[in-house]
Amino acid sequence: MADEIFKPDVSLSRRKFLKGCAIAAAALGLSESMTAKLVEAATSPQRPPVIWLHFQECTGCTESLLRASHPDIARLILDIISLDYHETVMAAAGHQAEKSLHDTLEKYDGKFICVVEGAIPTKNNGVYCKIAGKTAMEILDEVGPRAAAVIAIGTCAAFGGVQAAEPNPTGAVGVQELLKKKTVVNVPGCPPNPVSFLGTVLHYFTFNKLPALDHLNRPLFAYGRKIHDQCERRAHFDEGRFAQQFGDEGHLKGYCLYKVGCKGPGTFSNCPAIRFNDVGVWPVGVGHGCIGCTEPDFWDNMGPFYERLPDVKIPGGGIVESAGSAGAKILGVTAAAVGIHAAVGIGRKLASGSKSEDQE
Numbered sequence: 614m615a616d617e618i619f620k621p622d623v624s625l626s627r628r629k630f631l632k633g634c635a636i637a638a639a640a641l642g643l644s645e646s647m648t649a650k651l652v653e654a655a656t657s658p659q660r661p662p663v664i665w666l667h668f669q670e671c672t673g674c675t676e677s678l679l680r681a682s683h684p685d686i687a688r689l690i691l692d693i694i695s696l697d698y699h700e701t702v703m704a705a706a707g708h709q710a711e712k713s714l715h716d717t718l719e720k721y722d723g724k725f726i727c728v729v730e731g732a733i734p735t736k737n738n739g740v741y742c743k744i745a746g747k748t749a750m751e752i753l754d755e756v757g758p759r760a761a762a763v764i765a766i767g768t769c770a771a772f773g774g775v776q777a778a779e780p781n782p783t784g785a786v787g788v789q790e791l792l793k794k795k796t797v798v799n800v801p802g803c804p805p806n807p808v809s810f811l812g813t814v815l816h817y818f819t820f821n822k823l824p825a826l827d828h829l830n831r832p833l834f835a836y837g838r839k840i841h842d843q844c845e846r847r848a849h850f851d852e853g854r855f856a857q858q859f860g861d862e863g864h865l866k867g868y869c870l871y872k873v874g875c876k877g878p879g880t881f882s883n884c885p886a887i888r889f890n891d892v893g894v895w896p897v898g899v900g901h902g903c904i905g906c907t908e909p910d911f912w913d914n915m916g917p918f919y920e921r922l923p924d925v926k927i928p929g930g931g932i933v934e935s936a937g938s939a940g941a942k943i944l945g946v947t948a949a950a951v952g953i954h955a956a957v958g959i960g961r962k963l964a965s966g967s968k969s970e971d972q973e
């Protein structure tokens with residue numbers, strides 16, 4: 614594409630390209646036989662133009678995408694799409710950059726994908742984020758309605774993120790709040806997993822439609838299951854074996870991190886299955902609780918990050934946990950479910966006569 618502003622300097626080997634498509638197919642929950650269909654869409658000479666807007670954020674979403682290295686997910690994405698406007702990686706600056714944006718808008722009106730990274734401040738007419746003399750609100754209003762599809766990448770763009778945390782001084786909101794007439798696909802995470810973004814894009818190109826979404830407009834293939842239900846420490850949870858504090862014996866043995874604040878029971882994401890980077894790590898896997906970064910308002914609702922879910926009453930009376938503390942606003946239903954499971958684990962321990970690691 615003539616005005617494309619960023620191209621990977623080294624193209625992917627065929628083997629890596631196929632492997633990337635296979636990873637995306639697996640993430641999408643498609644059978645192996647569908648990989649060929651993804652490859653066909655991904656190798657189409659008509660690479661869809663993308664306008665990537667940056668507003669209030671830390672650029673971690675772009676950073677994690679470009680740093681994705683196994684198997685060159687970033688290059689795969691950049692091979693599939695034509696990144697016509699992206700402030701972080703484009704060589705153009707100033708008027709030249711603005712021209713690139715407007716040329717793409719005119720040339721591909723109604724046909725480009727709009728990716729938004731970052732929240733949009735709305736207070737005082739949005740003066741808190743301005744690019745080329747325009748507010749983020751104005752830019753989104755100009756670009757969003759003309760896009761074929763809009764993807765909000767990261768929790769900031771999806772739900773406001775850290776900018777929208779109390780007291781939200783700039784009145785920051787997510788994209789959907791402002792683009793009410795369009796379906797905005799939310800790919801949250803702070804930052805999100807590049808594979809979830811790749812899967813969303815490939816699904817759109819392959820099947821010519823957006824993937825199925827949950828009630829928060831997150832693709833179900835990536836956000837359809839709770840962290841807690843896929844976690845490798847789950848057996849410890851069920852049996853009542855917990856780390857009581859970081860660095861203790863339970864922590865060193867890889868026990869469940871619920872008591873040191875893990876919010877996996879209230880968080881929907883594929884992190885345990887997809888993992889991050891070429892070494893295949895994820896927060897809980899390396900000994901830190903999930904902080905719920907794919908959920909709306911997690912900065913306010915999932916805190917304190919190092920305290921357990923609140924005391925929970927279970928059916929039949931009694932309280933599961935004795936230490937009063939916690940991330941008080943997490944969903945009651947989730948908390949109740951956690952209580953029940955924890956109770957089962959603790960109960961088993963006591964019935965077997967052994968001293969539970971849960972006992973304090």
Ligand code: FSX
Pocket residue numbers: 669670671672673674675730731732766767768769770774775802803804805
């Ligand atoms: Fe937000 Fe993206 Fe958190 Fe940062 O840019 S989702 S602050 S890690 O990365 O927008």
Ligand code: SF4
Pocket residue numbers: 840841842844845846847848850868869870871875876877878897902903
């Ligand atoms: Fe895993 Fe956290 Fe659930 Fe424990 S509470 S099983 S560490 S997700």
Ligand code: F3S
Pocket residue numbers: 802803840880882884895896897902903904905906907
């Ligand atoms: Fe975020 Fe929890 Fe995954 S903190 S990266 S949703 S494990």
